[in-house]
Amino acid sequence: MRRRPRQADVAALAGVSQATVSTALGTSPARASLSASTLERVALAARTLGYVPDPVARRLAAQSTDLLGVYTFTDAFPVEVRDSYYPFLVGIERSAARLGYDLLLFTGTSSSRGGEAVQKVRLADGCLFLGRHVPEEQLQQLLDAGYPVVYVGRRTELGGRLSYVGADYVAGAAQVVDHLAGLGHTALLYVRGTDDAVASADREEGFWRAVAAAGLRGQVQRAYASSIDARALQSWRASGVTAVVTEENDANDLLAALLAAADDADVAVPQEMSLAVLGESGGVETAPRVTGFALPRQQMGEDAAALLVDLVTGRRTGPVQELLVPSLLVGETTGPPPPA
Amino acid sequence: MRRRPRQADVAALAGVSQATVSTALGTSPARASLSASTLERVALAARTLGYVPDPVARRLAAQSTDLLGVYTFTDAFPVEVRDSYYPFLVGIERSAARLGYDLLLFTGTSSSRGGEAVQKVRLADGCLFLGRHVPEEQLQQLLDAGYPVVYVGRRTELGGRLSYVGADYVAGAAQVVDHLAGLGHTALLYVRGTDDAVASADREEGFWRAVAAAGLRGQVQRAYASSIDARALQSWRASGVTAVVTEENDANDLLAALLAAADDADVAVPQEMSLAVLGESGGVETAPRVTGFALPRQQMGEDAAALLVDLVTGRRTGPVQELLVPSLLVGETTGPPPPA
DNA sequence: CTGAAAGCGCTTACAG
DNA sequence: CTGAAAGCGCTTACAG
Numbered sequence: 001m002r003r004r005p006r007q008a009d010v011a012a013l014a015g016v017s018q019a020t021v022s023t024a025l026g027t028s029p030a031r032a033s034l035s036a037s038t039l040e041r042v043a044l045a046a047r048t049l050g051y052v053p054d055p056v057a058r059r060l061a062a063q064s065t066d067l068l069g070v071y072t073f074t075d076a077f078p079v080e081v082r083d084s085y086y087p088f089l090v091g092i093e094r095s096a097a098r099l100g101y102d103l104l105l106f107t108g109t110s111s112s113r114g115g116e117a118v119q120k121v122r123l124a125d126g127c128l129f130l131g132r133h134v135p136e137e138q139l140q141q142l143l144d145a146g147y148p149v150v151y152v153g154r155r156t157e158l159g160g161r162l163s164y165v166g167a168d169y170v171a172g173a174a175q176v177v178d179h180l181a182g183l184g185h186t187a188l189l190y191v192r193g194t195d196d197a198v199a200s201a202d203r204e205e206g207f208w209r210a211v212a213a214a215g216l217r218g219q220v221q222r223a224y225a226s227s228i229d230a231r232a233l234q235s236w237r238a239s240g241v242t243a244v245v246t247e248e249n250d251a252n253d254l255l256a257a258l259l260a261a262a263d264d265a266d267v268a269v270p271q272e273m274s275l276a277v278l279g280e281s282g283g284v285e286t287a288p289r290v291t292g293f294a295l296p297r298q299q300m301g302e303d304a305a306a307l308l309v310d311l312v313t314g315r316r317t318g319p320v321q322e323l324l325v326p327s328l329l330v331g332e333t334t335g336p337p338p339p340a
Numbered sequence: 341m342r343r344r345p346r347q348a349d350v351a352a353l354a355g356v357s358q359a360t361v362s363t364a365l366g367t368s369p370a371r372a373s374l375s376a377s378t379l380e381r382v383a384l385a386a387r388t389l390g391y392v393p394d395p396v397a398r399r400l401a402a403q404s405t406d407l408l409g410v411y412t413f414t415d416a417f418p419v420e421v422r423d424s425y426y427p428f429l430v431g432i433e434r435s436a437a438r439l440g441y442d443l444l445l446f447t448g449t450s451s452s453r454g455g456e457a458v459q460k461v462r463l464a465d466g467c468l469f470l471g472r473h474v475p476e477e478q479l480q481q482l483l484d485a486g487y488p489v490v491y492v493g494r495r496t497e498l499g500g501r502l503s504y505v506g507a508d509y510v511a512g513a514a515q516v517v518d519h520l521a522g523l524g525h526t527a528l529l530y531v532r533g534t535d536d537a538v539a540s541a542d543r544e545e546g547f548w549r550a551v552a553a554a555g556l557r558g559q560v561q562r563a564y565a566s567s568i569d570a571r572a573l574q575s576w577r578a579s580g581v582t583a584v585v586t587e588e589n590d591a592n593d594l595l596a597a598l599l600a601a602a603d604d605a606d607v608a609v610p611q612e613m614s615l616a617v618l619g620e621s622g623g624v625e626t627a628p629r630v631t632g633f634a635l636p637r638q639q640m641g642e643d644a645a646a647l648l649v650d651l652v653t654g655r656r657t658g659p660v661q662e663l664l665v666p667s668l669l670v671g672e673t674t675g676p677p678p679p680a
Numbered sequence: 681c682t683g684a685a686a687g688c689g690c691t692t693a694c695a696g
Numbered sequence: 697c698t699g700a701a702a703g704c705g706c707t708t709a710c711a712g
Contacts, residue, residue: 004485005688017699022691030692033697050481052459056405057689059396064462067444086426093447102460103445104407105433120442123395123405123463143391145344225697346705357683370708373681397705400688456699 005049014038014045021046025053059123064219067129068096068308071106071118073135081279088130091301097102099309101125115275118142126312128152128304148311154199154323163311163318165304169199172293172326173278174213179291179328180243181214183336188220189236191228191246193254199284201248203278228257230264237265237273248279248292255281255290270335281331289331296324345389354378354385361386365393388633399463408436408648409467411446411458413475428470428492431641436471439649441465457584458482466652468492468644492644494539494663503651503658504553505644509539512633512666513546514553519631520583521554521669523676525614528560529576531568531586533594543587543618568597570604577613578607582677588632595621595630610675621671629671 009019012147014021016038023030026044031039045051070092072085096103104124114136118138121127126148129139137156142149143161154166180188194199211220221241223232234246248252255277259269267273269288281290303322310316347361354361356378363370364382371379385391399405410432412425435442444464458478461467466488468480476497482489483501494506520528530547534541551560561581563572576584586594596615599609607613609628621630645661650656 004481008689018689019691019700020555020698022689023698026691028692035697049460054400054689055460055463056396056399057704058691059463060400060688060706061690061692063691065396066460067463070445091702093445097447102447105443105445120395123407321704348705358705359684359707360682362705363682366707368708375681378682394705397688398707399705400690401706401708403688403707 003112004054005051006054007051009049010042010045010051013049014041016042025051030176033140039129041167046175064125065123066101067104068092068101068126068305068312069121069124070126071121071129073129085130087297088301088304091298091303092152092287092305093129093301094298095302095305095309096221101305101309122147126150126308128308148308150304150308150311150316150320152300154202154321160321161319163307163320165300165307165322165324167199167295167300168323168325169202170206170209171323172295173203173284175209175293175326175328176245176276176278176291177207177210179243179330180274180276180334181210183274183334184221185243185337186216187240187242188216188238189244190220191225191244191254191258192222193225193247193249200247200249202212207245207278225254225257228254228261230261233258233265233267233273235263237267241273243274243276243334245276245278248277248281251282252277259288259290269333272338274335274337276331280329288333289329291331291334292329294329295326300324345391345477346394347391348384349389350385351363353389354381356382365391404465405463406441407444407464408432408441408645408652409444409446409461409464411467411469413469413471417478425470427637428644431638431643432468432492432645433641434638435642435645435649441644441645441649462487465571466490466648468648475636488648488658489658490644490648490651492640494542494661500661501659503647503660505640505647505662507539507635507640508663508665509542509618510546510549511663512635513543514550515633515666516585516616516618516631517547517550517554519670520585520614520616520674521550521556523614523674525583526559527580527582528555528556529581529584530560530562531565531584531594531598532562533565533587533589540587540589547585547618562618565594565597568594568601570601571606573598573601573607573613577607581613582612583616583674585616585618588617588621592617592621599628599630609673612678614675614677615673616671620669628673629669631670631671631674633666634669635666640664 007018011018011021020034020038021042024039025046055065093103104121106121117137121142129149129151130153139149139162140158143158149163151162153162153164155162155164177188188211189206190204192204211217244258246258248255258275262269262273262275269275275290277290277292279292280294281292303324305321307316307322311318311320345492351358351361356541360374360378361382364374364379365386392554395405398624419613433443444461446461458475460479469491479489479502483498489503491502491504493504495502495504517528522648528551530544551557584598586596586598598615602609602613602615609615615630617630617632618631619634620634643664647656647660648664
C-alpha cells in the first residue's frame with residue numbers, strides 16, 4: 001500500500017521547496033512571480049507522481065473546502081415526503097455543481113451529542129438548512145462565528161439575521177384570488193385552518209390583500225375548519241358563496257374535508273361551486289387536480305445554493321432574504337360561477 | 341464576530357494544557373488515566389465556552405471525520421432517473437445515520453480538473469460509488485492508498501479488488517423463469533438485447549440456468565431484439581411458444597416493442613401469450629404492470645454503507661463482494677398458457 | 681496523573 | 697524569483 005504523494009515528494013522530484021510546489025500548484029497571486037521553468041518542472045513532477053492535494057490539509061490551512069453543507073432536521077431522503085424535499089435537493093445540487101462545489105449532507109439523525117453535531121457543518125465552507133425545526137441556539141452560534149448560513153424557506157427567527165430563500169406565500173395566495181376574480185367570482189369564502197406557522201399567516205394575508213385589491217372585501221366571508229360538512233357547504237351556497245378557498249396544511253385534511261362535503265351535499269365542483277387551495281393539493285387521494293399554487297422548489301434550491309456561495313466568497317454579505325413567487329396551478333376544481 | 345473557541349481556550353480556562361483537553365474530551369485510552377477533577381474542570385470549561393472540536397483538524401491529525409462519501413458519476417439527483425437512484429440514497433442514508441456517520445455527496449459534474457476531483461472524496465473516511473462509469477484509474481489510486489471504497493452494483497473491474505454490494509441478476513432471472521414454469525409454461529422464448537453489460541450477461545445466465553433446472557432446455561428458443569414485430573410474434577406463437585421473456589434495458593424499448601407487437605398481432609396478453617421482463621418495466625408507458633423482478637435498492641444502499649463502515653473501522657477487510665436477491669414482481673402480463 | 685513536543689499536509693506572509 | 701518559517705487545530709506517543 002503505497003503512501004500517497006504530498007507536496008514534499010513533488011518538491012524533491014522537481015528540485016524546489018515544498019512551499020514553491022504549493023504556490024505553483026495553487027491559484028494565489030504569488031504564482032505569477034514563479035518562473036516558467038519552475039512551473040513546468042513542478043507540473044511535470046506532480047503529474048509523474050500522481051499528486052493530488054489533500055483537501056483536509058487545505059481546508060485547515062486555507063479555510064476552504066469547496067464544500068457546501070446541507071443540513072436537514074429529518075432524514076435527507078425521507079420516503080414519505082420525498083416529493084417535497086427532492087426538488088430542493090435537485091436545485092441545490094445543480095447550483096453547487098455549476099459553481100464548482102460539492103455537497104456535504106448532514107442529517108440531524110446522525111447526531112449523537114444532540115445539538116452540538118450541528119457544528120460539524122463547519123467542515124463545509126457554508127451551510128444550507130432545510131426543514132421545520134430551527135435549533136436557534138446552534139444557528140446563533142454559527143452566525144456569531146460569521147459562518148455563512150442560508151435557510152431554504154422563510155424564517156423570521158433570530159431577529160432577521162438569518163439569510164433565506166423562501167416562497168412568497170402572499171403572492172401565491174393573491175394569484176389564486178385573482179384567478180377566481182378573473183373567472184367572475186365575487187362572493188368568496190375563506191376557510192382557515194388552525195396552524196399558526198408563518199407560512200399559514202402569510203397565505204391568509206395574501207388572500208385578504210388580493211381580495212381588497214379586487215374590490216371584493218365586503219362580499220368575502222371567513223369560516224373555521226371545524227365547521228366543514230355538507231350542511232355548512234349548503235348554507236354557504238345558499239348565502240351566495242360561489243367559491244371556497246382553503247389553505248394547504250400538513251395532510252391537506254382541510255381540502256379533503258371540503259371535497260368530501262361537496263360530494264356529500266351533492267354540490268357539483270366546479271359547476272355549482274369552485275374550490276381552491278392556497279398551496280398544493282398533494283396528499284389528497286381524490287381524482288380532481290385542485291386549483292392552487294406550487295412552490296418553485298427547485299428554483300428555491302438553486303437560488304439558496306447560489307446565495308450561499310456568494311456569502312462564502314464574500315461577493316454578497318448577509319443577511320440576504322429572498323422570496324420567490326409560486327406559480328398558479330389551474331386545476332379542475334375552478335370554473336366560472338353558476339349563473340345567478 | 342467572536343472567534344470560535346479551540347482547545348487552547350478551554351485549556352486556559354480549566355487551568356490545564358491543550359493536550360490534556362484533547363485527551364479529556366476525546367475517547368482515547370489515555371483518557372482513563374486523567375483524574376476525575378481534571379475531567380470535570382475540562383468538561384465545565386468546554387461547556388462554558390461552547391467548545392466544539394474542529395472536524396477538519398481532527399481529520400488531519402487523526403484520520404477520521406465520521407463522514408462517508410457518496411460519489412455519483414452523474415447528478416446525484418437526476419430528475420430523469422430519480423426513482424432509480426433515490427432508493428439507494430435512502431438506504432445509504434439510513435445506514436449512515438444509524439451508524440453515526442454523515443454523508444459527503446460528490447457529483448462528478450462539479451469536478452473541474454477531470455478525474456482528479458475524485459480524490460476529494462478522501463475528505464471522508466471512506467466512499468461509496470454509484471453509477472455506470474467506473475474511472476478505473478482513480479479508483480485504482482484510492483485502492484492503492486488503502487482507502488476504503490464500496491461500489492453499489494456489481495463490478496468486475498480492477499481484478500476483483502473492488503468491494504461491492506450488487507444485485508443477483510442470476511437469481512432474479514431464475515425467479516421469473518420459475519414463475520412461468522410454475523404456471524405451466526414449457527415453451528419459452530428468450531429475446532436478447534444488444535447490451536453487453538455485466539448485468540445483461542448475468543440475466544441471460546440466470547435465465548438459462550433456471551431453464552435447465554426446470555428441465556425445459558430443449559423447448560426454449562432464443563431470438564434477437566431486431567426481429568421483434570407482429571409477424572415474428574405470430575410465428576413464435578404458431579411454433580408453440582407460450583411465454584416470451586426479454587431483458588430490461590435502458591429505455592425498456594425491447595419490452596415496449598414486444599407489447600406493441602402483441603397489440604399489432606392481436607395476441608391477447610396473457611391469455612394467449614405471457615410476457616415477462618428480466619428486471620423492471622419502468623419507462624414503458626403502457627398500462628399493464630409487467631411481470632419481472634425488482635432490485636432491492638434500498639437494502640443494497642443500506643448494506644453498502646454498512647459494509648463501508650466495517651471497512652473503515654477495520655471490522656472487515658476488503659474486498660468484500662455481496663449480492664442481494666431481487667424480488668419477483670408478478671404483474672398482469674403472465675398467466676397460465678392457453679389450453680393446447 | 682499531566683505537560684512539552686512533534687506532526688498531520690497544506691497556505692501564506694516575509695526574507696532575501 | 698524562491699526558500700525558511702510559522703501556523704491552521706487537533707492527536708498521540710513520550711517524558712517526567
